[in-house]
Amino acid sequence: MATIGFIGLGNMGAPMAANLIKAGHQVTGFDVVPKAVEALVEKGGLAAASAADAAAAGELVITMLPAGAQVRSVYLGESGVLANARKDALLIDCSTIDVETARGVAAAAAEARFDMLDAPVSGGVAGAEAAGLTFMVGGEAEVFARARPVLAAMGRTIIHAGPAGNGQAAKICNNMILGVSMIAVCEAFSLAERLGLRAQTLFDITAKSSGQCWALTSYCPVPGPVSSSPANHDYAPGFTAAMMLKDLRLAQQAAGATAAPTPLGAAAANLYQMFVDDGAAGLDFSGIYRLFRKPHGKI
Numbered sequence: 001m002a003t004i005g006f007i008g009l010g011n012m013g014a015p016m017a018a019n020l021i022k023a024g025h026q027v028t029g030f031d032v033v034p035k036a037v038e039a040l041v042e043k044g045g046l047a048a049a050s051a052a053d054a055a056a057a058g059e060l061v062i063t064m065l066p067a068g069a070q071v072r073s074v075y076l077g078e079s080g081v082l083a084n085a086r087k088d089a090l091l092i093d094c095s096t097i098d099v100e101t102a103r104g105v106a107a108a109a110a111e112a113r114f115d116m117l118d119a120p121v122s123g124g125v126a127g128a129e130a131a132g133l134t135f136m137v138g139g140e141a142e143v144f145a146r147a148r149p150v151l152a153a154m155g156r157t158i159i160h161a162g163p164a165g166n167g168q169a170a171k172i173c174n175n176m177i178l179g180v181s182m183i184a185v186c187e188a189f190s191l192a193e194r195l196g197l198r199a200q201t202l203f204d205i206t207a208k209s210s211g212q213c214w215a216l217t218s219y220c221p222v223p224g225p226v227s228s229s230p231a232n233h234d235y236a237p238g239f240t241a242a243m244m245l246k247d248l249r250l251a252q253q254a255a256g257a258t259a260a261p262t263p264l265g266a267a268a269a270n271l272y273q274m275f276v277d278d279g280a281a282g283l284d285f286s287g288i289y290r291l292f293r294k295p296h297g298k299i
């Protein structure tokens with residue numbers, strides 16, 4: 001059993017913290033939204049009055065925050081994690097953020113003599129609830145080995161990606177593939193409709209052909225073929241279009257910084273920007289299918 005301070009109890013953080021409690025750990029949580037802390041207490045956790053209090057409460061400190069700005073503000077400064085955590089605490093940031101911030105905060109942690117990992121996740125809210133997340137982890141190998149048993153209470157696949165920031169690098173590359181492949185699947189279904197090919201028929205064929213991919217078979221953006229996909233629930237998220245846009249922008253930022261050619265990643269970022277500008281920020285990212293069906297009817 002470990003004592004854990006958990007900061008950021010949102011859509012992902014809440015079920016992740018709940019699984020740590022289920023696994024027998026003592027979790028002290030903080031979120032700027034008081035209701036989120038109350039919900040943790042109902043699940044058997046303890047309430048912290050601030051990020052500093054949560055940081056001071058654990059042998060491990062785990063953060064699950066929206067973006068780099070919040071990660072910087074929670075870790076750095078007088079009331080931050082680095083100034084208030086126990087001297088031997090292991091720090092794990094599970095948020096999806098830019099590689100530069102991840103490496104900058106890891107360097108500040110190292111300077112303050114803390115072990116730190118960036119450990120972003122894949123698998124969404126369903127994966128978080130089922131303790132089935134994939135963790136991609138950046139940091140030193142010995143630190144990764146220490147963190148692994150705790151990460152195993154929240155995820156099923158836990159992979160060391162290399163030094164600090166490499167977890168974030170893996171995450172934005174993965175999500176760039178996902179954004180691009182989701183749009184490719186939407187385009188294909190839109191074309192099929194115009195050609196008089198039924199969606200279910202295209203699904204049945206492609207699921208067993210070389211166009212098969214996760215966006216098609218696990219998360220089909222067209223209502224019908226995959227009962228659990230957001231397409232069958234009015235595109236309630238899931239993983240919002242705003243989050244996908246954030247990740248595609250992070251990929252573009254990294255591509256710019258390294259002069260990596262990512263023309264399809266750039267196109268996907270632009271299409272998600274259009275979709276979000278259309279008022280769809282809160283819809284599931286697979287709802288971008290509606291952009292391709294526009295001339296045919298309902299958006």
Ligand code: NAD
Nearest residue numbers: 008009010011012013031032065066070095096124125239
């Ligand atoms: P969310 O917005 O639901 O949760 C973030 C939480 O952080 C909120 O409860 C918010 O109140 C809290 N917060 C913000 N600033 C804070 C601060 N200064 N101190 C304490 N708490 C603060 O977001 P989420 O969906 O849980 O995503 C969290 C991270 O995980 C993001 O980086 C996201 O990109 C990533 N992610 C999300 C999903 C998903 O499907 N939702 C999947 C994989 C990765």
